[in-house]
Amino acid sequence: MEKRIYTDKQEVAEHFARYFASLAQDSAVVHVALSGGSTPKVVFDFMAEQFGTVIDWTKVRFYWGDERCVPPDHVESNYKMTMDHLLSKVAVSSTQVFRIKGERDPEEEAKAYGALLDTELPKANGIPQFDLVILGMGDDGHTASIFPHEIGLWHADENCKVAVHPDSGQRRITINGKIINNAKNVAFLVTGSSKSEKVREIMHREAGFEAYPAALVSPESGNLLWFLDQDAAQGISAST
Ligand code: 6PG
Numbered sequence: 001m002e003k004r005i006y007t008d009k010q011e012v013a014e015h016f017a018r019y020f021a022s023l024a025q026d027s028a029v030v031h032v033a034l035s036g037g038s039t040p041k042v043v044f045d046f047m048a049e050q051f052g053t054v055i056d057w058t059k060v061r062f063y064w065g066d067e068r069c070v071p072p073d074h075v076e077s078n079y080k081m082t083m084d085h086l087l088s089k090v091a092v093s094s095t096q097v098f099r100i101k102g103e104r105d106p107e108e109e110a111k112a113y114g115a116l117l118d119t120e121l122p123k124a125n126g127i128p129q130f131d132l133v134i135l136g137m138g139d140d141g142h143t144a145s146i147f148p149h150e151i152g153l154w155h156a157d158e159n160c161k162v163a164v165h166p167d168s169g170q171r172r173i174t175i176n177g178k179i180i181n182n183a184k185n186v187a188f189l190v191t192g193s194s195k196s197e198k199v200r201e202i203m204h205r206e207a208g209f210e211a212y213p214a215a216l217v218s219p220e221s222g223n224l225l226w227f228l229d230q231d232a233a234q235g236i237s238a239s240t
Contacts, residue, residue, distance in 0.1 A: 001224040003203070005233040009039065009191045012227045013046035016189060019225070020047065021055050023132060023185065030131045031121055033065040033175065035144065036078030037136040039189045044086035057090045061120070065133055065180070066145035066163075067100035069109075069171040076170075077102055106162040106171045113173060114159030124182055125220075128159060133175075133183040133219075137190045141198045141212025144180065145172035153177075154216050177216055185223040188214070193231040200235030 006012045024030050034040065047055070068076045079099040087097060098116060101109050121128035135143045145163040146153045153161045154177035163172040180186060190199060200206070202215045209215045217224060 001218075001222075001226065003226045003228060003233070003236070003238050005228045005230060005238050008229050008231075009042045010046070012039070012189060012191055012229050013043040014050070016043050016187065016227050017047045017051050019187065019227075020132070021051055024055050024059055027059060027131060029061060030059050031061045031063065031129075033063045033130050033133040033179075033183075034078070034082055035065050035134045035136045035189070036068070036081060037138075039136055039191050040134065041081060041085050043189060044082060048086050048089035052090050055090075057092050058096070060092070060096060062087065062092070062097045063117070063120075063130070064098075064100050065135060066172055066174040067102045068145075069102045069106045069162075069173065071103040072099060072101075074102070100160075100173045102173070106173060110158065110160040110162050110173050117159050117175070117179065127178055127182040130179070130183040132185045132187060133180050135180070135186060135188050135214070135217060137188060137195055137198065137214040139194045139198065140166070141202070141214050143188075143214040143217060145174035146177070146213040148211055148213065151211065151213055151216075154213055177213075180217055181219050183219050183223075184221050185225070186217055186219045188217070188224075188226045188228075190226060190232045191229040193234065195232040196234045199226075199228065199232050203236045 067078050072079050117128040149166050156176040163174045201209045
């Protein structure tokens with residue numbers, strides 16, 4: 001696991017964009033699972049503006065690690081956020097985009113998207129394998145849409161599960177821990193001082209840290225990169 005600590009969100013966005021561009025350059029096809037939240041908005045804007053012509057977007061197949069169970073035009077849709085901040089600004093055809101259908105019955109869509117991953121992705125260890133899974137981490141240590149109160153979802157056999165947000169009760173579709181840890185590369189994008197306590201607890205393996213789903217991210221490939229801003233990393237140093 002490698003930690004890269006930057007001044008602010010903008011610098012995280014710049015360095016992640018370079019990382020993604022080099023990954024895309026070295027691959028014929030890039031199957032990437034995107035995350036939602038506020039950090040990716042800054043990252044996607046930067047990639048669209050600064051790397052719109054640098055990256056060969058035709059190589060990229062876009063999936064989501066999680067989605068809110070809302071229609072695709074809903075303000076809380078991760079798909080909508082990604083369309084607004086990235087996909088509407090770069091040369092991508094709809095055939096490259098595999099959205100989770102948040103408007104459908106959650107249990108049915110969890111099954112359907114799980115089957116889509118089985119069909120569209122190459123497999124390693126008999127499990128669908130992403131080239132890159134992009135993750136965020138909530139203030140509570142959740143990642144994708146696996147929350148601490150439902151940490152059992154991490155160990156689910158099914159590729160995708162229905163999760164429930166602990167505060168809003170909003171249903172989500174999320175990929176499981178097996179798929180996350182089967183990815184060739186995993187990149188955490190974590191910014192803001194509200195994350196610093198969980199970042200410290202996880203990085204320092206403090207008592208009870210395994211209760212946080214983000215702490216369970218440990219790809220077999222060993223290719224785990226944390227992109228952090230100084231606020232999120234204030235409790236650790238790059239070497240810890
Ligand atoms: C979501 C995300 C979620 C997010 C974290 C961090 O659908 O909300 O997938 O896991 O990554 O909540 O979000 P921020 O980037 O806003 O801190």
